[in-house]
Amino acid sequence: MSQFLDFIPKIPVADSVEDAMDLLTDTFAGFFDVIKKSGKFSMEFVTDFLVMIPPVLFILIIAAIAFFATKRKFGLAIFSIVGLLFIYNQGLWEELMNTITLVLFSSVIAVIIGIPLGILMSKSKVAETIIQPLLDFMQTMPGFVYLIPAVAFFGIGVVPGVFASIIFALPPVVRFTNLGIRQVPKELVEAADSYGSTGWQKLYKVELPIARPTIMAGVNQTVLLSLSMVVIASMIGAPGLGRNVLSALQQAKVGNGFVAGISLVILAIIVDRLTQSFNKKRQ
Amino acid sequence: MEKIKIENVSKIFGRHINQALKLVEQNKSKTEILKQTGATIGVYNANFTVNEGEIFVIMGLSGSGKSTLVRLLNRLIEPTSGNIYIDGENISKMNKKQLINVRREKMSMVFQNFGLFPHRTVLANTEFGLEIRGISKEERRLKAEKALNNAGLLPYKDQLPGQLSGGMQQRVGLARALANDPDILLMDEAFSALDPLIRKDMQDELLDLQQKVRKTIIFITHDLNEALRIGDRIALMKDGEIIQIGTGEEILTNPANDYVRTFLEDVDRSKVLTVENAMIRPISLNIDIDGPKVALQRMREEEVSVLLAVNKLREFKGYITADDALEASKKGENSVINYVRTDMPIVPPEMYIQDVLGIISDSKTPLAVVQEEKLVGVLIRGVVIEALSSSDENEGVTENVSIS
Structure with a gap:
């Protein structure tokens, strides 16, 4: 029986994917290089700027935003102050800023790509049948796998880290945008149509505003996913808190790993609550 | 004067539409078509005309195709065959741009569940049709406020629709339609979601309003009492077919067939008489x-x-x-x-x-x-x-x- 199975020679999937990657890398080398250089430049610029802000001022700004975003409640504001002070106290301030830059770039780019894709999906059945399986694929593929093309295209450093994070964090915002627009009550779509709206008018004046809470839930998920890629991205040289977790792992230093891990959790909680409260506030 | 004219209009849902259409042209019955092709008939060979300034009621039970029929008039649903004329212009042959213009200028729709945009204030909802047309901010505000004032809702203009009662929401729906100053109002079960007393008030208001503005109104309802109260003429629908058109009196005194007769038996005289x-x-x-x-x-x-x-x-x-x-x-x-x-x-x-x-x-x-x-x-x-x-x-x- 096994002879029969062995009758079919191994299909060279791995080889052909590699060939295709090589081809891509070679053909678009100039393009990738431009992206890498400009990306690295702008991210370093943002990180430098963040590091330049006095930590006390930075903490106070975050606390103030948290205070007003949560309808003048003290909970999140106090948590932000204590948490950020803790990170500063542990000497992880610069790493924190690096991580924030990475999350900022990857989630903003993911949202910029994701929302139009979601809109396209909601409007076109063809687009939906093509994009849906791609999203399933992206979500089930382990995050590590994205590191390989990232390295192939961009070498090592922060840019491939952002690239891998974008791919990893993209699906929720696309799915939620699609869902949000499709869930707009039929009667409201009919109302928009019956008054003679063009497609764009309908989208801007009715569908997007009504779908916004759902889209924002997707944005929130995307931000958190890109944060969760931080550690994995550090394997290809992206700077930040992830690198500390990684080196603690490699050297089996439980204490260091714990501190860096807890710092990531603090950042995640602040980011999550902030994005959620922006959503609630506007409803 | 003739405002709307519907000629042999059919709407078929499902697959094998062309095949079904041929059978429709051969005057095959609906069940026969369903058996042969699997296609469902939404509206079957509808013909009628509506005069200017008339309240034309389309009445039928749920699933009779009345909501489909009214949506064919502004092509929210595309007719499968037939011609729809408004002011002599064939709506069913229009391209997208012409259709949008007709929707903007000639007709406005009022919906069963009000169809108000929850994220817009009452005023912004009322302005919607004018905004879509690209009318200047001052002018549309003026018109919308006037429409709200006529409905007695001006004090609520900055509230969100969710903060108003059902009756008030539908008044906003009506004000939004009238702010546009259309010739034709399409009202799809506009009062059906309201409780009986409010519904009656709204019917009275509509009749009062009609005295003043003289629009051509297509009113969809499943309630015969409502149809008799407000309709100048009534079209009775069953299974996508119009089975009788006439004034309330004509239909009551001379039902076209047994179906109409049994339908009319549901009318409780004590509910109609005041x-x-x-x-x-x-x-x-x-x-x-x-x-x-x-x-x-x-x-x-x-x-x-x-x-x-x-x-x-x-x-x-x-x-x-x-x-x-x-x-x-x-x-x-x-x-x-x-x-x-x-x-x-x-x-x-x-x-x-x-x-x-x-x-x-x-x-x-x-x-x-x-x-x-x-x-x-x-x-x-x-x-x-x-x-x-x-x-x-x-x-x-x-x-x-x-x-x-």
Whole structure:
């Protein structure tokens, strides 16, 4: 029986994917290089700027935003102050800023790509049948796998880290945008149509505003996913808190790993609550 | 003048539409088409015309295709075949741009669940149609505020629709449609989601409004009483087919077939008839002027034993019995004011007979029909029963139709 199975020679999937990657890398080398250089430049610029802000001022700004975003409640504001002070106290301030830059770039780019894709999906059945399986694929593929093309295209450093994070964090915002627009009550779509709206008018004046809470839930998920890629991205040289977790792992230093891990959790909680409260506030 | 004309319009849902269409052209029945092709007929070969300024009611049970039919008029649903003319222009042949213009300028739609945008204020909702047309901010605000003012909703303009009651929301829906100043109003079960009392108010308001603005109104409903109340003409639909078109009276007196007849049996006469239809002329006495002698004289003249007491403004004050008038006369009094009894129940003229039945059976006296404090009629038990039982001849109902 096994002879029969062995009758079919191994299909060279791995080889052909590699060939295709090589081809891509070679053909678009100039393009990738431009992206890498400009990306690295702008991210370093943002990180430098963040590091330049006095930590006390930075903490106070975050606390103030948290205070007003949560309808003048003290909970999140106090948590932000204590948490950020803790990170500063542990000497992880610069790493924190690096991580924030990475999350900022990857989630903003993911949202910029994701929302139009979601809109396209909601409007076109063809687009939906093509994009849906791609999203399933992206979500089930382990995050590590994205590191390989990232390295192939961009070498090592922060840019491939952002690239891998974008791919990893993209699906929720696309799915939620699609869902949000499709869930707009039929009667409201009919109302928009019956008054003679063009497609764009309908989208801007009715569908997007009504779908916004759902889209924002997707944005929130995307931000958190890109944060969760931080550690994995550090394997290809992206700077930040992830690198500390990684080196603690490699050297089996439980204490260091714990501190860096807890710092990531603090950042995640602040980011999550902030994005959620922006959503609630506007409803 | 002819405003809307529908010619052989059909809508078929599902697959094998072309095949189904051929069968429609061969006048095959709906079940036959469903059996052969699996396609469902939404609207089957509809033909009618609507005149300018008319309230045309399309009535049918759920699934009869009435909502589909109204959506064919503005092509929210694309007709499979047939022609739809508005002001002589063929809507069904228009391209996207022309269609958008017709939707913007010629017709507005009012929806069953109001179709208000929850993220926009009442004012912004009312402005919607004008905004879509690209009318300047000042002008659309002015028009929208005027429309809201007519609906009595101007004080609520900055609230969100969710903060208003159902009746008020639908007034906003109507104001939004009217702000656009369309020729045609499409009203899809516009009042069906409202509770009965509010619904009746809204029907009255629509009729009042129609007196003023004279729009061409296509009104969809599943409620025959509503259709009879507001429709100039009614089209009855069943399974996507229009089975009868006519005035309420024509349909009631001359049902086209058994289906219409059974449908009409659902009409509860007591729900259609109002006090106004059954009340009779009151025999009254002006108690500010007339004394007991005049009272007794009038009772003899009219052969009654009770007079309704009014003041010189014809405001209802109570009633006087023959015994009391006689006693006052014996005592030599000049006025009967002290003998006026006030235990007579009062009902408004627009109240349904159904709601009066309980009151009239509990009351020893007839009922006074009072509108804005003025006495307008009197309701006697015998007349009420007569009105209800005249259903066999359909007299009561048709009378009501002509009044409303």
